[in-house]
Amino acid sequence: MKTDAENTDNNAVSHKGRKDVIAALEEVWSREKVHVKISIPEEAAEKLEEFLKEKGLSRRDAVPMLIRYGLPEESDEELEKLRSEKESKMNRIWGEYATTKFKAYVYFTENGPLTRRLPFSLAKNRSLKRQLTDVGLLSLVPRDEWDGWDDAVVDEYFRKYVFRSCL
Amino acid sequence: MWGARFHKTNDGNMVVDVFLEHGTYDRFKAFQTASRLDETHALVQVLQRGMTDYWLQEFKHLKESYSPLEKMFTEFKRENEMLKAIERENEELENILKDNAKRRREAKT
Numbered sequence: 001m002k003t004d005a006e007n008t009d010n011n012a013v014s015h016k017g018r019k020d021v022i023a024a025l026e027e028v029w030s031r032e033k034v035h036v037k038i039s040i041p042e043e044a045a046e047k048l049e050e051f052l053k054e055k056g057l058s059r060r061d062a063v064p065m066l067i068r069y070g071l072p073e074e075s076d077e078e079l080e081k082l083r084s085e086k087e088s089k090m091n092r093i094w095g096e097y098a099t100t101k102f103k104a105y106v107y108f109t110e111n112g113p114l115t116r117r118l119p120f121s122l123a124k125n126r127s128l129k130r131q132l133t134d135v136g137l138l139s140l141v142p143r144d145e146w147d148g149w150d151d152a153v154v155d156e157y158f159r160k161y162v163f164r165s166c167l
Numbered sequence: 168m169w170g171a172r173f174h175k176t177n178d179g180n181m182v183v184d185v186f187l188e189h190g191t192y193d194r195f196k197a198f199q200t201a202s203r204l205d206e207t208h209a210l211v212q213v214l215q216r217g218m219t220d221y222w223l224q225e226f227k228h229l230k231e232s233y234s235p236l237e238k239m240f241t242e243f244k245r246e247n248e249m250l251k252a253i254e255r256e257n258e259e260l261e262n263i264l265k266d267n268a269k270r271r272r273e274a275k276t
Contacts, residue, residue, distance in 0.1 A: 033186035044211045045181035051218045063171035069224040070217030071194040086226040100240050107243035114250035121253045128260040
């Protein structure tokens, strides 16, 4: 049994450890970024705050994003082309994007339990095909894509749908 | 510490305290040089343009992310059909075996 003092010490150590990890991550992260501090007039700051509030954006993520958006990589000609494309396609693409995202999510969610049952389903499938062969019904044994699946294929399904590494 | 923060200064202005990717920072400096503006006015102009073109840039990102999403959707759908097909086939094969056993029993009697 650990004493309260030992627990307090351990908590302090783990808290310190966490702080060290965060500090190390911030150090690595800041090396990959440029720290900029620029003063802007209060009026411009208020306008920015109002925009963020209206769009429901967080200052933390949105300000670097707006700076990026304000410094486009495209030429004026490309932006004009994009602008007219947006006018004609925005609603359709938003609609298609939202629908496709929802459908993809539904299939992904369904594939989780199906994958958990996959080792059993595959073993059963092979056993049933063997039984059919044994009773002389070879002609009724279908040839399927999954006949050649090995552990690596099953592991890949688990990685994707159970451990969710593709998201 | 990460992301952006504002600090109010004594003269009423606000300091935008932000971490930028190297590419964005380089583009900002290039814009500042080309437009011959000081950092403050350059940043105000950039932020203003960012706000004006917000939906345009969102549209661009939407277009860019639509193709990988569509690919992912096709893959999930195909694999969903395959996983269901294995279970469906198991039921069919079981029924064939049951029918076969029944026929054999009937033939014996």
